[in-house]
Amino acid sequence: MKGDGKMNKFLKALFLCIGLFLGGIGLSGTVHADSSVQSIKDRGVLKVVTSPDYPPFEFQINKHGKSEDVGIDIEIVKKIAKDLGVKLEIKNMDFAALLVAVQTGKADMAIGGINPTPERQQNADFSKIYYYGGQEFLVNKADAEKFKNQNALKGQKVGTQTGTLQQQLAKKDLKDSKNVGMDKATDLILALKTNKVAAVGVEKPVGQAYVDNDSDLKMIPADYKIDKKDTGSAIGMAKGNDSLKDTANQSIDQINKENLMPKYLATAGKYMKVNTTDTSMLHYWKYFYDGLTHTLLISVLAVIGGIILGVILALMKISKYKILSWPAISYVEVVRGTPMMVQVLLIYFGLGVIINIPSLIAGIIAVTLNSAAYVCEIIRGGIASVDKGQTEATKSLGLSNGDSLRFVILPQAFKNIWPALGNEFISVIKESSIVSIIGVTDLVYELNVVRADTYRGVAPIVVVMAIYFVITFTLTRGLNYLEGKMNHD
Structure with a gap:
């Protein structure tokens, strides 16, 4: 009994330390003096995190043997960095870790086709919506007659990327289907092509990118009952970084005013063709x-x-x-x-x-x-x-x-x-x-x-x-x- 008492005291102390540590993380991620833009200018670098597995928003090309991040989102943050008069530094990680990175100060911005859902807005600030994509499903072309629409997916396995709006929508509206979550879009496509899932929920531009580059895939419409604003993509920032959010919004306004988004989309399309010119492992x-x-x-x-x-x-x-x-x-x-x-x-x-x-x-x-x-x-x-x-x-x-x-x-x-x-x-x-x-x-x-x-x-x-x-x-x-x-x- 005496040994058990010591163990209980140790466990209490351990949990107390963990609680204090996590509390410190939470405070540091939410309390900011709004010097965000000035800090970036003093540093001379805008730090951005993304997950480059989501064409045409962000993906990588093989340029002279080196990886380079490209896509719609990359063009947007290049524009923001240029407007700030600083260099752009892009860091790649899993999608689920993007907002954590800005909350803990690892990056100034997170971009990756992120939907600013109410849950996410509790822990991060977001720019204006810069792109409305719409929702679709990818299916195998061989199953296109079998799965013509969302209703046909009842009782089927539907794949979605972990932590995304597509996963939330599937859990909410496809209750008769089994949701299969994976961290990577590439894993979902492989699961689809090997018949591990019947369909994959994606945003329309992403689905179109895969269909254009893979003749075995086809898109079918998603009939989710959602507001247009809930399907848009925005840039994530730490809570309280109002000056950085205002700067990002100004750049987005200028992109819309100059109608640059079609240009960005066309540029992403060209890069995607570069990738599929030679897909050999060598x-x-x-x-x-x-x-x-x-x-x-x-x-x-x-x-x-x-x-x-x-x-x-x-x-x-x-x-x-x-x-x-x-x-x-x-x-x-x-x-x-x-x-x-x-x-x-x-x-x-x-x-x-x-x-x-x-x-x-x-x-x-x-x-x-x-x-x-x-x-x-x-x-x-x-x-x-x-x-x-x-x-x-x-x-x-x-x-x-x-x-x-x-x-x-x-x-x-x-x-x-x-x-x-x-x-x-x-x-x-x-x-x-x-x-x-x-x-x-x-x-x-x-x-x-x-x-x-x-x-x-x-x-x-x-x-x-x-x-x-x-x-x-x-x-x-x-x-x-x-x-x-x-x-x-």
């Missing part, structure tokens, strides 16, 4: 190469950092002093008890309230901290596997506890746990792909970019699978060789 080799280098960089640094931190945590955990063992036990339990995705988001957005950490650094830190918890347990088990007689022998030789660990216990422990450490390295390589959610250009991120650019759902997946297999197979063989050498010695 044409996009630079994308996969860049993704591979980032994946390996994150994995190597995370494993090195994880081993160092894991050793420290293991020694703390086996310490007889509770002031050392309790923090280590708590850390390991919290990290192992929460998904890595949540940890990545907390490091990038949560710590971003205090210090602006680049996405790559945040990804490395998050994967390192996660790996350290598992390495800690591996090393602790390795130390426990060393015969107690070894410790007694070191004492008889007059070695201190530190020298005993350093020269006798740990070397034997590492020899015992080498296979487990190798498996952890391989796991880190595969699991590090989660950092793509915050825009780190690893293999999975580049995979989604190529899929969005080429309208090819399966080929990029096969390429990335092959790359991961070659890495892990080579690493496994190398670790097995070293393990054999160690056992022989």
Whole structure:
């Protein structure tokens, strides 16, 4: 009972800290002195976040082997940056993280075909509507006679992108259908073409872009009963940034006055044709190469950092002093008890309230901290596997506890746990792909970019699978060789 009381006190303190931390995030995201425009001008850069998997609003082209964000939304923020007299810096991440980025100060604006719903307006400010798209469904052309309209989708699976207006509308009006939510539009199209869903809810320009570039798809009308204003796209900003909102509205007014939107749409169409001219995977080799280098960089640094931190945590955990063992036990339990995705988001957005950490650094830190918890347990088990007689022998030789660990216990422990450490390295390589959610250009991120650019759902997946297999197979063989050498010695 006494131990339970201590545990309850610890849990209460932990939840209190989490509550205070999240409260701080909420306050920092909603309280702003309105110096937003002046801050941007002083910095000389307008920071914008988007999710480039939504043609013709935003997508990427392969320009001289390098990725470049293009589309209607990109032209709009270029216009705003020009009107402000500053440079434009675009950061890519998942759609669901866009408004979080402006709330936590990672960006000044979020643009991505965002519908300013009442729920979103509670946590962010929005510009005027700059585009009214309308709602449609994409279906396979082979099923066009079967699914002629929205009513025909009763009892069917309908795909929508997570966190979008289309998902809200489907849940509200298609109660006789099963909604299937996915983070990426490219995943939805692949699900449609492989008959995992019967239809995909999209905005009309997006649907038209896919139909124009994929002869196997067709659009059917959506008969949602909604106001026109609820189907429009707007630019998201942090609460209280009134001067920035006014500036964005002035640029939008000028775009409408000069009738620039048709020009932007035509430009996006030209870029889309560029992407579909050569959709071979060899044409996009630079994308996969860049993704591979980032994946390996994150994995190597995370494993090195994880081993160092894991050793420290293991020694703390086996310490007889509770002031050392309790923090280590708590850390390991919290990290192992929460998904890595949540940890990545907390490091990038949560710590971003205090210090602006680049996405790559945040990804490395998050994967390192996660790996350290598992390495800690591996090393602790390795130390426990060393015969107690070894410790007694070191004492008889007059070695201190530190020298005993350093020269006798740990070397034997590492020899015992080498296979487990190798498996952890391989796991880190595969699991590090989660950092793509915050825009780190690893293999999975580049995979989604190529899929969005080429309208090819399966080929990029096969390429990335092959790359991961070659890495892990080579690493496994190398670790097995070293393990054999160690056992022989």
